[in-house]
Amino acid sequence: MENKNKSILIVLGHPNLNSYCAKLAETYSEAARISGYDVNLLKLKDLKFDYNLNFGYDKTVKQELEPDIQLSQSLIQKADHLVFVYPSWWASMPALLKAWIDRVFLPGFAFAYQKHSPFPKQFLKGKTARIIITMDAPTWYYKWFNRSPGVQLLKHGTLEFCGVGKVKVTYLDQIRFKNEVQLKKFIEIIKQLGIKGN
Template sequence: MKKILVIQGHPRSESLCGSIAREYATAAQQGGAQVDLLDLPRLQFDPILREGYKAEQALEPDLAKAQQLIRAADHLVFVFPSWWASMPALLKGFLDRVFLPGFAFKYRKNSPLPEKLLKGKTARIFITMDAPAWYYRWFNRAPGLRLLKFATLEFCGVKPVKYHIFGPVRGAPEKRLQKFLNEARRTGAQEAK
């Protein structure tokens, strides 16, 4: 049975991102996958890596559990809004605190390249935004997507990383929002296999 971990990174659980995460998770579960949903605003943790990598910062119970779920998962799903062309501070803080050396990657002697400790996992990213998706890709150069896909997940060995960019959502008619939810549902059912 495929194990999927969905990480909802919008600071409000009851948001379009929250709905996308729940639709994906429900469809994947109905498709036969074992699914866990981490709704970041419901977790209790300090999002600031206080000393960088200079000193160890004890993981709160919710972050220790998140590491266990990530380690056990075959497939990771991230859902978040694009704010200032990147991700909300809550999700960035989660990544800073959880994707640590010794867990997600390991420094190697005599090499600037790390050992990738999350090899064998795949990922899916859903990003919502007020701007049109083409604007985000072509004019902004998709910085939030690139940060998560290349500089975080692939850096740690997660491949392939596929994505959906949903926009514009501000003032979108119900029909367009429903299309986004349907796409999340369809993708969840597909990726359960």
């Protein structure tokens, strides 16, 4: 049985708030709320922040964290489960989502480097995640020919690196070839994930 007290943060990485991804994120959010979970839906398009990590991780120069970046970090800290909804663009992710990751998942917040070790201190342990990715390509093509670069970046390169465990992926493929009935089936899949808080 799922823990109904757990907090879920949904991150919409599509810059178009009228997109199919937006509908998926809202579907998950509504279903999870109805099921009794504590839910926050973060629409990255609504946030105001500098997309560039201007000085990298240079400790001698400080880049101020805008209120929306501070809010993002606070919501991540609060959440037990993270849900990312975004389209695969050029086999990766929208620039908006990548920019947000660069600005939010910082040393001292999400991880810390350790001397003489390639493995970081992980500050996001205990959390789980779900990646919901839409694409025009077939899933098999994205996985075997493209080698899932967008998922690799988010799942392994970011979330697991920072300690998030049990990162599951839902692939919704060939979107541009689907008819209304098929698209509604995808919506139902996401609704069920929201109901289960998974």
